[in-house]
Amino acid sequence: MNTPSLHLALRYVARHRLQTWLLAGALALMLAVPLSLRLFLRAAETGLRARAERTPLVLGARGSSLDLMLAALYFKRQALPPLGMDAVERLRTDGLANAIPLHLRFHAQGAAIVGTELDYFGFRGLQFIDGRPFARLGDCVLGAEVARSRGLKPGDAVFSTQEQVFDLAGAYPLKMRVTGVLAPTGTADDRAVVVDIKTAWLIAGLAHGHEDVTGNAVLRREADTTIANAGVRLFNEVTADNLESFHFHGDPGGFPVSAVLVQPRNAKAEAILAGRFLDPKLPAQLIRPLDEFQTLMATLFRVERLAFAMLAVVAVSAVAVAALVFALSFRLRQREFRTLDDLGVARGALLRTRLLEILLISALGLTLAGLLTALIFWRADAWMTLLLAGS
Amino acid sequence: MATLLAEHLSFRYPGGGFGLELERLELQSGEALAVLGSSGGGKTTLLRLLTGLLLPEAGQVRLNGGEPLGSLPADSLRALRLRCMGLVFQDFALLDYLTVAENLLLPGRFLGLEPGAAGQRARHLAERLDIADHWQHPAGRLSQGERQRVAVARALVHEPEFLFADEPTAALDPDRRGRVIDLLLEAGSSACLILVTHDPEVAARCPRQLRMEDVRS
Structure with missing residues (x-):
């Protein structure tokens, strides 16, 4: 040179x-x-692909199978029509598969709130770097990225995002107690707030907790329902003191589920399940995420x-x-x-x-x-x- | 001892422009020749002929008794110019994005001179010409007078046998003009110096003079 x-x-x-x-x-x-x-x-x-491969089947309401896959696996914000919780119970009763429900409607500080059950942690192989899983209504577990970017740790609180500001009868933000932080996985779980599905229903307004309804607070009583006046204070946080006051209204079998992660027991069970949901007139569909992923x-x-x-x-x-x-x-x-x-x-x-x-x-x-x-x-x-x- | 010999030089610009006819010019180390004439009189053309930047239609220029410049391969002629000649151009021809130091050391770099010694000599010349304060300044930021002095210093750094300076004092005040001429004559004591000027005072400092009226055809 x-x-x-x-x-x-x-x-x-x-x-x-x-x-x-x-x-x-x-x-x-x-x-x-x-x-x-x-x-x-x-x-x-x-x-x-790795996440799609680890999710054999997903059950959801009939509609776009791609939307169902994106919502169930990657928590994409989708307005999925819900299934009833009884669909999960039916799968369990059949004994053909493990079924883990997902409720994917709400958000907290920009992160998706994933309402599910404790089995979800084992299914996804999620580890805790701090704290423990949720133990009661109103508890939540944070994905690694949510905890890092918001500076949150066990013992802190996270509010769910109010969906509709002008709906006075709508769901109010719930103050959730952080019980644990997940180890980073490089997946959508890092950006999720995982709660028990009952907590998701609580945010949806299907359950509530309030002060005792007695005396002048009672407007009238019907069969098994008490109508109270607006002076009765509703709790927006679940504590050890008010936990007992929280209760659900309606039929739990009809409570909404966005999607169900389905783990067939074996290939035969998978084939039976696939056949069961082939009919396009059925309100539910069973998809193989890997097929949807390959199409995408x-x-x-x-x-x-x-x-x-x-x-x-x-x-x-x-x-x-x-x-x-x-x-x-x-x-x-x-x-x-x-x-x-x-x-x-x-x-x-x-x-x-x-x-x-x-x-x-x-x-x-x-x-x-x-x-x-x-x-x-x-x-x-x-x-x-x-x-x-x-x- | 360096010698320059030009014989029977004949040159005319294409299109019937002015031309030069020079019967004989001989110069030896220690001799200084001033080429005098009015602007546009062909002084620069003569200088370019003597340096091989222009080739004559007829006649020849030889340095140190070697091959005529016109018969040398282009690369050999360039190498000869780089090694043996110091050139001060009328428009200074500095590289504006280089510093004063880099401009002064440029010919030495291409000649492969030892950087330490060349650097010392360049620094010494810069001090004598009052441009040492601008040592690390880009040449593009200098005044005309400073640029002219950098151009003079650059021609002297590698101690050439032949010095050709085209109007080397045109942009200088009398004091600095005197210093530049002193330096050129000093360098010319061991080299052939040809200095083009239209300034009679500058020309008077040179023992020999050539008037363009005598060579223009």
Whole structure:
């Protein structure tokens, strides 16, 4: 390598920082965008596929099977029509499968509240880095990212988000006690607030706790219902003192469930269950998340191919523009190169100086592209989870 | 001992512009020649012919009795210019993005000179020409006079055998003009110095003078 040429090229690149960064940035984007897109999809596919593979079947109300899969696995904000809790009980009674209900309607500080049962922790292989699982109504367990980003720990409290500000009869925010924090998993569980499904029903207004309704507070009594006046205080937090006052109204079999994670006992049970829900007139559907996931990825890869075709055109244009910029830059600096020529600097050295400038800027562009791609690759799982969870 | 010999030089710009006819010019180490004439009179053209930057239609220029410049391969001619000649251009021809120090050391870098010694000499020249305070300043930020002095210093750093200076004092005040001429003549004591000027006072400092009226055709 000719050192004076390298010195000149370095000095020029260093003194013209704006031009250098603009060119390097353009080159970096040209390389990083298609590369990152590919790596992002591949990495996301690997991470997300693992979750789909670990979830044999999902039961939900008939409708979009993709929406059901995205909601049940990645807690995507979806207005799923609910099933009744009796659907879960039927699956359990049959003895064909384990069934874990999910209630996915509410949020707390931007994180999805996942109403479920203790079996969920074992099913997903979730570990606690702090605290313990929920033990009573109103308790919650935080995903690692929720706890980290909000600075929460066991003993703190989290409020559920009120759904409808103007509905006076609607569900009020529930102050939930944090009992544990999950270890990071790189999945949607990191961004969830996990509660007992009864707590989710409590948030939905299907249960409540209040002061004793006695004396003047009683407006009238009907069969098994007491109508009280508005002076009776409703509790928005479950404590050891008021726990006993919380009670449910209505038939528990009709309480809503967004989806059910189904673990068939064996292949035969899986086949029986699949056959049972084939009829499109049934209000429920049983899906294989892996099939839905593969359909989703096939669509994404088709989009990726289309994006690649367009990016190829953009890349060719970008290379042409970069070449033009270099050519114009060298043309504008003709006097400078003539000076070097007049001083007696060899033609080869002048050519090397130009080439080294192009190489230095290209190397900077490559480095930027590498960093950008590495960043995207590193965060692909998390970003895809976030993307899928977005409303 | 360095010698410059130009014989039967003939040059005319394409399109019927003015031309030069120089029968003979011989210069040896320690000799200083001032080329005098009015603006546009061909002084720079003569200098470019003598340095090989322009090639004559006829005649030849030889340095140290070697091959005529016109018959040397282009790369050899460039190498000869870089190694043996110190050139001060009329428009200074500095690289604006380099510092004063980097501009002064530029020919030395391409010549492969030992950086320590070249750096010391460059620093010494900068001090003598009153530009040492700008040592680390980009040349693009200097005044015209400062740029001219940097151009003079750059031509002297590698101690060339042949010094060609085209109007090296045009942008300078009388005091600094005197210092630049002193330095050029001092360097010229061991080199062939050809100094183009339209200033009779500067020309008077050189023992030999050549008037463009005598060579223009």
